[in-house]
Each structure stands twice: as structure tokens, then as C-alpha cells.
Amino acid sequence: MITFRKRRMIGVSVSLVLATLFIVCYRKLTDNLVSTATCSGLLLFGFILFLAAYNGRKRITFLPLGKSSTWLQFHLYSGYLCIVLFLIHVGFRTPHGGLETLLAIVFGLVAGSGIVGAILSRMIPRRLTQRAGTIIFETIPLLRRELKDSVDALILNSIELTGKTTIADFYAYRLASFFVGPRNFWSHVQGSERHLSRTYANLMGLKRYLSHDELTVVERLADKVREKDNLDFQYSLQLLLKYWLFIHIPLTFSLIIIGLFHGIYASLWT
Amino acid sequence: MNEASELGVERPGRWDKPFDSNMSDEHVRSVLKVAPFSLIDAQKFPKSMPLAGILKNDTRLVTYKRGDLIVREGDYGSSAFFIMSGSVRVVVDSEATKLADKALGRTPPKEKNWKEALSQLWTNAKVPEYRASVKFVGNAVPGGGAGLRTEAGNTRVFLQDVSAVLNEHKTVQLHEGEFFGEIAALGRTPRTATIFAEADGVELLEIKWQGLRDIRNHAPQIREHIDRIYRERSLLIHLHETPMFAHLTNEQLEAVAAETQFKSFGNFDWHASYKTVIERTASSRLNDEPIIVEQGDYPNAVILIRAGFARLSEIIGNGHRTVSYFGRGQYYGYREVFHNWKNDASVPYQFTLRGIGHTDVLIVPSQVIEKLVLPTIPKEQQPWFAIESKTTSGSDQLAKRDQQNRVGTDVLEFLVENRYINGTAAMMINLDRCTRCDDCIRACANAHDNNPKFIRDGKQVGNLMIGHACMQCQDPVCMIGCPTGAIHRETLKGNVVINDLTCIGCGSCAASCPYENIQMVETRNAQGEYLLDKATNRPIVKATKCDLCLEQITGPACQNACPHDALVRIDVSDRIDLVNWVKR
Numbered sequence: 001m002i003t004f005r006k007r008r009m010i011g012v013s014v015s016l017v018l019a020t021l022f023i024v025c026y027r028k029l030t031d032n033l034v035s036t037a038t039c040s041g042l043l044l045f046g047f048i049l050f051l052a053a054y055n056g057r058k059r060i061t062f063l064p065l066g067k068s069s070t071w072l073q074f075h076l077y078s079g080y081l082c083i084v085l086f087l088i089h090v091g092f093r094t095p096h097g098g099l100e101t102l103l104a105i106v107f108g109l110v111a112g113s114g115i116v117g118a119i120l121s122r123m124i125p126r127r128l129t130q131r132a133g134t135i136i137f138e139t140i141p142l143l144r145r146e147l148k149d150s151v152d153a154l155i156l157n158s159i160e161l162t163g164k165t166t167i168a169d170f171y172a173y174r175l176a177s178f179f180v181g182p183r184n185f186w187s188h189v190q191g192s193e194r195h196l197s198r199t200y201a202n203l204m205g206l207k208r209y210l211s212h213d214e215l216t217v218v219e220r221l222a223d224k225v226r227e228k229d230n231l232d233f234q235y236s237l238q239l240l241l242k243y244w245l246f247i248h249i250p251l252t253f254s255l256i257i258i259g260l261f262h263g264i265y266a267s268l269w270t
Numbered sequence: 271m272n273e274a275s276e277l278g279v280e281r282p283g284r285w286d287k288p289f290d291s292n293m294s295d296e297h298v299r300s301v302l303k304v305a306p307f308s309l310i311d312a313q314k315f316p317k318s319m320p321l322a323g324i325l326k327n328d329t330r331l332v333t334y335k336r337g338d339l340i341v342r343e344g345d346y347g348s349s350a351f352f353i354m355s356g357s358v359r360v361v362v363d364s365e366a367t368k369l370a371d372k373a374l375g376r377t378p379p380k381e382k383n384w385k386e387a388l389s390q391l392w393t394n395a396k397v398p399e400y401r402a403s404v405k406f407v408g409n410a411v412p413g414g415g416a417g418l419r420t421e422a423g424n425t426r427v428f429l430q431d432v433s434a435v436l437n438e439h440k441t442v443q444l445h446e447g448e449f450f451g452e453i454a455a456l457g458r459t460p461r462t463a464t465i466f467a468e469a470d471g472v473e474l475l476e477i478k479w480q481g482l483r484d485i486r487n488h489a490p491q492i493r494e495h496i497d498r499i500y501r502e503r504s505l506l507i508h509l510h511e512t513p514m515f516a517h518l519t520n521e522q523l524e525a526v527a528a529e530t531q532f533k534s535f536g537n538f539d540w541h542a543s544y545k546t547v548i549e550r551t552a553s554s555r556l557n558d559e560p561i562i563v564e565q566g567d568y569p570n571a572v573i574l575i576r577a578g579f580a581r582l583s584e585i586i587g588n589g590h591r592t593v594s595y596f597g598r599g600q601y602y603g604y605r606e607v608f609h610n611w612k613n614d615a616s617v618p619y620q621f622t623l624r625g626i627g628h629t630d631v632l633i634v635p636s637q638v639i640e641k642l643v644l645p646t647i648p649k650e651q652q653p654w655f656a657i658e659s660k661t662t663s664g665s666d667q668l669a670k671r672d673q674q675n676r677v678g679t680d681v682l683e684f685l686v687e688n689r690y691i692n693g694t695a696a697m698m699i700n701l702d703r704c705t706r707c708d709d710c711i712r713a714c715a716n717a718h719d720n721n722p723k724f725i726r727d728g729k730q731v732g733n734l735m736i737g738h739a740c741m742q743c744q745d746p747v748c749m750i751g752c753p754t755g756a757i758h759r760e761t762l763k764g765n766v767v768i769n770d771l772t773c774i775g776c777g778s779c780a781a782s783c784p785y786e787n788i789q790m791v792e793t794r795n796a797q798g799e800y801l802l803d804k805a806t807n808r809p810i811v812k813a814t815k816c817d818l819c820l821e822q823i824t825g826p827a828c829q830n831a832c833p834h835d836a837l838v839r840i841d842v843s844d845r846i847d848l849v850n851w852v853k854r
Binding site for chain 2: 003004064068121125129134137238
């Protein structure tokens with residue numbers, strides 16, 4: 001079984017060799033005043049079609065078309081090579097003209113979203129595992145609702161138990177909205193816990209007004225806050241992992257359509 | 271006081287619930303009149319477990335009609351049979367497996383071709399758990415047609431054309447006073463033949479394995495009978511498959527077999543108590559695991575695992591640390607015996623070997639090994655590793671062991687404690703790589719008519735998780751108790767699969783699976799409406815589980831669909847594969 005490190009080394013090495021080969025060919029041809037636009041354009045478009053085919057492979061799971069992980073490796077390194085091919089195709093200059101600029105922007109967004117996605121796919125799973133193990137994304141709304149119900153019950157019980165509404169008031173003004181839905185998306189993405197520290201600080205501040213019985217309730221409330229924060233953490237990061245593809249894939253198909261149009265247009269006018 | 275008296279309850283006893291409440295004292299007396307039970311000295315049984323008590327609580331009398339299948343080749347069972355009256359037929363020819371499959375409406379699995387695989391794109395059902403048909407109807411094929419009938423709450427499978435079976439298959443007749451099924455029952459091995467009743471009114475005494483074990487322990491004639499059958503049928507094959515004995519001649523192997531002793535450890539029904547046992551502390555669980563050999567004892571035998579699993583541990587401080595686990599075919603003690611044969615200074619057993627769940631072992635005395643095996647053993651069969659010095663400090667040992675295991679003790683303990691070592695295709699997920707994209711679940715659903723067969727959730731250790739997918743256990747306890755043989759090992763790859771048409775939805779397999787990897791689902795028609803039982807008006811349920819994509823040309827769809835190599839179907843007993851994957 002080949003190790004990930006070895007696989008990465010092979011992938012990077014082969015990609016570097018091919019990228020160098022593309023650049024050397026480009027230099028040789030341009031030095032001899034041969035236009036590379038058509039050749040590099042077709043090659044680039046072929047690469048893009050191959051990259052887009054991965055989405056189709058993911059849907060056709062019952063044919064022996066190779067492991068999805070193998071496809072992903074080809075997808076990643078072909079994607080990097082595409083950037084090199086793109087630079088060769090535009091002649092290492094900034095694009096000009098409306099269509100070219102649009103195409104370059106869309107290409108940049110597809111490539112950028114792909115690279116960001118690859119990085120997220122490597123970084124986020126570790127963070128998810130380290131903090132809270134595994135919660136199935138689709139069950140999070142249900143778990144959130146159950147948690148909210150248990151907190152509501154805790155607060156109502158505290159009123160019955162203590163005869164005071166101090167905690168209930170605090171909950172209604174400061175915490176109720178926190179338990180209703182997903183919160184602090186960007187804080188979780190950035191790995192910040194400031195929002196949690198702030199909530200804890202507010203809870204600590206409340207303690208000076210509470211009786212012994214109420215303090216017990218506040219401690220349990222703090223546990224619930226931590227529990228909800230874990231759910232938000234899982235929700236935010238899993239959402240990011242799932243939805244970056246919603247940018248990458250539609251843009252890819254836009255790129256194919258615009259690229260096709262660009263190819264036809266270029267072939268007609270050159 | 272009241273509270274105290276309410277807390278005081280009677281301790282549950284083994285015979286609180288007899289095997290069959292209809293087994294009366296009169297029945298027991300009639301059994302005791304028949305040989306070999308009439309020859310057993312009842313005085314040799316302990317007062318707490320008299321022979322009559324065993325017969326009353328651990329046996330039952332069952333009457334079969336002509337053609338009724340009693341045991342089916344390949345099935346697992348936890349009881350043996352004694353013929354009280356009538357005769358039965360054992361199908362012994364090479365077509366017996368086909369008979370069992372055909373008779374039970376099992377279609378031998380067939381891998382899909384490209385066209386069939388691709389057609390799943392448009393032929394997969396649009397509603398969950400859709401079934402075109404939910405019931406097996408005997409196909410009346412001569413020699414193969416079978417039917418289901420219910421009698422006194424029990425579902426029986428019967429052959430419709432016994433004469434055709436007798437004409438087309440080679441069979442052996444067993445008569446009154448003969449036992450069958452005892453090796454499979456005691457050894458937790460699949461039934462080796464299909465047996466059916468030859469005529470109406472065949473009366474059999476069905477003996478639970480616990481009863482058989484206790485009778486065997488206290489009645490020498492029964493013990494000799496069972497041991498003789500095992501020696502005749504299985505022992506030589508088992509020894510021959512053991513690498514240590516591979517170089518021996520047939521005569522030498524027979525000499526080893528003659529000296530080999532059998533012993534069982536632990537609880538046969540370990541799966542029933544698994545969920546409560548797993549909640550207890552590690553040391554408490556360990557204390558309950560029976561010791562087969564103990565660290566520090568003189569190595570007077572090599573222990574071969576015949577069935578079940580064993581844990582190898584070493585003393586660290588006041589506790590024990592798991593260093594390895596063994597399954598069927600593996601052995602312990604050879605290295606120590608070899609060392610003592612080769613050197614003047616002897617060493618004791620270096621580790622403690624314990625039975626996990628239920629473990630059947632073969633004990634080969636060291637004198638036999640020294641006399642017959644070691645003098646002629648080829649160099650490549652000799653243990654290449656030296657006995658470690660136990661004078662090194664505990665932490666040194668820990669570090670060294672960690673390096674050897676590489677997966678780390680936490681993972682090893684996790685796999686053993688949770689009995690995942692039972693899995694030959696456990697779904698292991700590296701959570702550090704899993705992006706929770708659910709491509710695995712979608713692929714599984716695509717391969718199974720849009721019904722995923724596993725849950726991407728389960729117990730975790732560090733960054734590893736074992737998902738709720740059928741592990742294709744070495745010891746498939748789910749197969750014990752299936753009344754129709756719907757859950758069985760198929761003949762193509764040996765996977766445990768469920769025959770949907772003969773599954774009656776009793777839930778016995780789902781309840782038996784210790785890992786909660788079998789689900790009961792409510793079936794629907796093409797419109798998505800629940801299929802209702804005419805008699806009860808309740809939905810018809812079926813057991814469902816992962817079949818390892820047996821019919822797909824791609825193999826396990828989940829593993830193939832994982833973009834990040836985060837999921838693998840792995841044989842946990844294959845330590846090399848396990849270590850390579852975990853450390854990848």
C-alpha cells in the first residue's frame with residue numbers, strides 16, 4: 001500500500017516535469033515564431049473537460065472506472081497543470097478584451113475555489129475530529145432542537161425552584177437567540193473562541209446576583225452553552241466542507257461554456 | 271426497610287427460562303430410557319446441575335414431517351440433535367450446497383455485467399425499501415422446490431419432492447440413537463451437511479450447546495463420542511493447515527492429533543451479554559475473560575485457536591496490557607517451547623492468553639512438539655525472534671511494544687475490547703481525512719436500489735472510527751437462530767447475506783448482532799406505500815445489512831467512492847494490512 005507521502009511526492013514530481021515540459025515547448029515554439037494559441041487552447045480545454053468529468057465519475061459509482069481517490073489525485077494535479085497551461089495560453093500577460101477578461105476571471109475563480117477546497121478538505125477534518133468527534137450533519141438541526149427544548153425546561157424549572165426570574169431574564173435577553181439556530185459561523189471557521197469566552201463572562205457576571213440553587217442552574221446552563229457551541233462548530237465547518245463545491249462546480253460549467261464560445265469565436269476570426 | 275426488601279431480588283439462574291416449557295418430567299424419563307442416556311451415570315453430575323435438569327431445561331423434543339429440513343449446510347446453529355425415533359437423511363454429495371441454496375430460494379449471487387451495472391442509473395427504485403415481492407414461493411423444481419410452513423409458532427422449511435432429492439443426490443441415512451450437529455454446535459462452525467426428515471413423525475431431541483457441553487463434561491461416553499468424531503472429521507485438517515506442522519508426514523500428524531486435547535473457554539452466547547459487558551471497566555472485563563495460559567507459568571503446551579478469539583496481554587504495573595490478538599488458525603506458546611528446547615535455561619510463558627467471548631482451543635503438549643515437530647522443522651519455520659528480556663523496565667517494554675504494534679495500544683485495546691477483531695471487512699474510517707461528504711453513502715445507495723446499507727457513525731478511538739456496516743464476522747452470531755436460513759453465507763465469496771424472500775422479519779439476526787449492524791426496515795410498494803401483513807395489518811419488515819456489494823463489478827462501493835482514501839473495508843485480523851492502512 002503506497003503511503004500518502006510517497007503518492008504526494010510522485011504527483012508533485014510528475015506535475016513539475018510536465019509543467020517544465022509545457023514551458024520549454026512553449027519557449028521553443030515562440031522562439032521559432034510558431035503560434036501556440038490553438039495548441040495550448042485545445043490542450044487546456046481538454047484538461048478542463050477531464051477535470052469536469054470527475055463530477056460525472058462521482059455520480060456513476062457502479063462502473064469500474066477507477067477509484068474516486070485516484071480520480072481526485074489526477075484532478076488535483078491536472079488542476080495545477082491547468083494553471084500553467086492557462087498562463088502559457090495567455091502568453092504570461094494580463095488578458096485584454098471583454099471576453100478574455102471574463103474568461104480569465106472565471107478561470108481564476110474556478111482554480112482558486114479548487115485550491116481553497118483542497119486546503120479545506122485537508123485541514124477541516126482534523127479540526128472536526130480533534131474537537132467533537134463526529135456528528136452527522138443532517139442530524140444537527142434535530143440535536144439543536146432537542147438541546148433548545150432541554151434548556152427551556154431547565155430555565156422553567158429554575159423559576160419553579162427558586163421563585164426568581166433572574167436567570168430566565170438573562171436567558172431571554174442574552175441567550176435564547178443563541179440556542180435557536182446556528183451561530184458564530186465565521187468565528188468557528190477562523191478557530192476563534194472569543195464568542196464563547198464572552199458568553200461565559202456574562203454568565204460569570206450573573207453569578208453575583210444568584211442564590212446557591214441558582215448557581216447550580218447556571219453551571220448546567222454553561223454546559224448547555226458549550227454543547228450548543230460544539231454543534232455550531234460542527235455545523236459551520238461541515239457546511240463549509242459541503243458548500244465550497246457549490247461555487248466550484250457551477251463555475252466550472254460556466255467556464256466550459258464560455259471557453260467553448262471563446263474557442264469557436266477564435267477559430268472563426270483567426 | 272421497605273426499600274431494602276424491594277432491592278433484594280433473586281439472582282437470575284441459568285434455567286429460569288427452559289429451552290422448551292413443554293418438556294415435562296415424563297419426557298425426561300422417556301429420554302433417560304434410551305441409550306446412550308440410559309448408560310450415563312447420573313451420580314457423576316453435580317447436584318446443582320443434575321442430568322435430569324439438563325435434559326429438562328436444555329433440550330426439547332421436536333417432531334418433523336417428511337421432507338422438513340433440520341439443518342442446512344453452511345448455516346450456524348447452537349444445538350445438536352439426537353434421533354429418538356425415525357430416520358433422517360444427510361445429503362453428502364458435491365451438489366449438497368446447491369440443494370441447500372435451491373431449497374431455500376437462494377439465488378446464487380452473480381456479478382453484474384457492464385450493461386446491468388449501468389442500467390442501475392434508471393432502474394433503481396424511486397422509493398425507499400421498495401419490494402416487488404416479499405415472500406418466497408416454492409419453485410417446484412424437482413429436487414429443489416421447497417416451501418415454508420408455520421407450526422406451533424415455528425417456521426419450517428420443507429422439501430416438496432423428497433423422492434426427487436433421494437434420486438438425484440447421494441444421501442446417508444442416520445437412525446435412532448445417533449447424534450448429529452454436535453461439532454458445529456460446540457465448535458461454532460458452519461453445518462457441514464444438509465439434513466432432512468425421511469418420513470413423517472421423526473422425533474428428535476434437540477440439545478442446546480450448553481446442555482451438550484455439560485453432558486460431555488460429566489459423561490465420558492458422550493465425551494469420547496464427540497472427541498472421536500472431531501478427531502475423525504476435522505482435527506487432521508486443522509493441524510495440517512497450521513504452518514508449524516506443515517512439514518510433518520501423515521503418520522507424524524496423526525501422532526500429534528492423538529495427543530492433542532480440546533478445550534473450550536468463555537461463553538458461547540457472548541453476543542447476548544456483549545452490550546452490558548462493554549459498559550464495564552476494562553479491568554473488570556479482563557478479569558472475566560478466562561485465562562488459557564498465564565504469564566510466568568511453565569510452557570507445557572502450544573495453544574492453537576480452533577474457533578473464536580484470544581487476547582495476548584502482558585503485566586504492566588498492576589494491570590494487563592493487550593499486545594496482540596489471535597483468531598482461528600493462530601497459535602501461542604511455540605516460541606517459548608522452541609526456546610526451551612534449544613537452550614539450557616528455560617523461560618516461562620511470556621504473556622497471558624485469554625479467551626474472548628467463546629474460544630475453542632487445541633492444546634498440543636510441548637513433549638509432542640519437542641519429539642515430533644522441532645527435530646525436523648525447516649529453518650524457515652523456526653521462530654526468528656528471540657525471547658525478550660523481562661528485566662527491562664515497564665516503560666521500555668511499552669515503547670518497544672508500541673513500535674512493534676505501530677497502531678498503538680489504544681487502537682489495539684479498542685479493537686479487542688469492542689470485539690471488532692471479529693470483522694473480516696470492518697468499515698474503518700480515518701476521521702482526519704474524512705470530509706463527511708457522504709459520497710460513500712450515496713454510492714452504497716446507488717448499488718442497492720437506492721437504499722444505503724450502513725450508517726456513517728460508530729465508535730471511535732483517536733481519529734479512527736468503525737462505521738455501522740456489517741463487518742462480515744469470522745464468528746457470525748447473527749446467523750444463529752434464523753428460523754428460515756435467510757441469513758447465510760453465500761457460495762461465491764463466502765459473504766454473509768440475507769435472502770430477502772425468505773426473511774420473515776423476526777429480527778433475530780438484528781438482535782443477535784452485537785455491533786448493531788443489521789437494521790429492520792419496513793417494506794413498500796412502487797407507490798411508496800407500506801406493504802401490510804394481511805393478518806395483522808402491520809408493515810412487513812425485513813432485515814437489511816451491507817453485503818459488501820457482492821453483485822457489483824466495482825466491489826465495495828463505499829470504499830471506491832471515497833475521494834480521500836478515508837474509508838476502507840479491512841480484515842481486522844490481518845495486522846499487517848491494518849498497520850499499513852492506519853499508518854499510511
